[in-house]
Amino acid sequence: MPALELNNVRKVYGTGEHQVVALNDVDLTVDDDEMLILVGPSGSGKTTLLTVAGALLQPTSGSVKVGGTEITDLDEKQRAALRRDQVGFVFQSVNLVPFLTAKENLLVVRQFGGSKIDNEARKRADQLLDELGLGGRGGSLPSQLSGGQKQRVAIGRALMNEPSLVLVDEPTSALDSELGKQVMDLLQREIKGRGVAAIIVTHDERVLEYGDRQVQMVDGVLSSDSEHAERAATAQA
């Protein structure tokens, strides 16, 4: 079963003359453990695609299935539960909770919907922090972490609930090239190592090589779809 299926998805903002078509009959399938790179100019609809795929926004029409669940049939409470259980987010501006430590930022997703933080959750958070190279920083507040460390905590938070789909928005935009490479290496290792599907939205050409597949979006339409191998070959040439 694919991690994500979008069929004829259309998202329209506004009405009448002010109508803007952000997604125009988009079809997209992301398989389990596939890492998809989504590129495109600003305003092309990438973010809208991400918000629809992450059950943050309902499409105007069409079908969106996350892990086989049709999310257009769900109410807000059910979509919140789906986001909590099946989707991981890495936001462009990291968005860690400023008054929680690194470990608590990972555990925060386990507190919603009446869930409790148990020993198993604590062990998983410790394990994730170790894998992310933050074994000794679990008790640090975000203000005590560097930009790269914060990004790694955000990746850990996205993986904490063992999601089937991870959505990553501009992961390297605020990082220098060395740090950006480190974060992408880490992201690739963690996502591929867990067999999780991921969509990575980026403007950064250095990120392109990390995907299994690259999709380009222009004016709300997915306009090209090429194999990573071809991209790599072109880049090398």
Added chain:
Amino acid sequence: MRIGLKELRRQPSRFASVGIALTVLVVLLVVLGGFLDGLELNQTGPYRAHEDRILVFSESSENLIQRSEVDQAQAAELADTDGVAAVGGLDLISSTATANDGEVFDIVLFGYELATDVIPSPPANGAVVDAALTDRYGVAVGDTLKIGPSSEPVLVVAIVDDLSQGSPTVWVSTDRWREIVEAGNPAALPPEGVNQALVVDLAEQADIADLAAELNGLVGISAVTAIEAIEALPVVQQQSSTFEAIIGLTFVVTLLVVALFFALITLERIGLYAVLKALGAGTKDLMAGISAQAVCVSVVALVIGFGLSVVFVSLLPDDLPVRIEPARLAQIAVGVIVTAIVGSLFSLRRVLRIDPAEAIG
């Protein structure tokens, strides 16, 4: 909820302003409540001394002892009713007393026949006085007070709790009371065999509310509990309504302070709440955190406010009738916490409208 509590613990300074405002409001509530209770207790001692008993007044008296007259026939009818163990007279007159050192002060002189849990049986010779006389004028057992314009002497034989009714009270037997009133103010003396009010002691199995209702069926009388008699006092009604209005207004201010603070803090946190919603938090999760913060801030404000109130009240002059009663503190604590929860829920609409998509957009 856990996130909200962690924020409170790690960033307490963010909540300092609402905490200080709530503490000041708690002090205000305690002091206002203290004045209300002090004034009420200061006016109702004789009635409180007759708790668990029924007080009987004439029907047209509006349950005011000064306006009431009940005769022996009515007393006998009451005594014959099932559930009544004993019936005794109760009379009062405002007067003055002169202490051994010549100091003159206002008192209320009571004539009575039945002992209560607070007042011993009427002494054959002498008087029971309340502690207000000791506290304010140094009256002690063995002193002789000269009562009224005729300076009728009464020997103080016992001192009981403060039973003030505006002024300190002196308690003598009904016979002695009639002698003193006849000597000093004969026009105020009820006819022989008539008392201003009657006190009914209940038999062991009798229910006070049921018996009062039954006695009310008798012709020409009004039978009420001590609490109902207190509520009938005009001075208590006026004080209660005035202070309760001010206390109510203070609770409204408390509600507005909490509501405004959490509305502002919610505005500040829209970005954070959008992220938490994107991660799977429901509105219920977020509101539980906000309300938990409001409850915690309230509890801290209550603890500090109660402490400051005790200090403040102890610094007030002794003759100010302020009393801090545990029941009043409990009422304020529950009221402030409930008000804080309700105030924090004013942010609900704002939180409901936060779009989780804003976390990405």
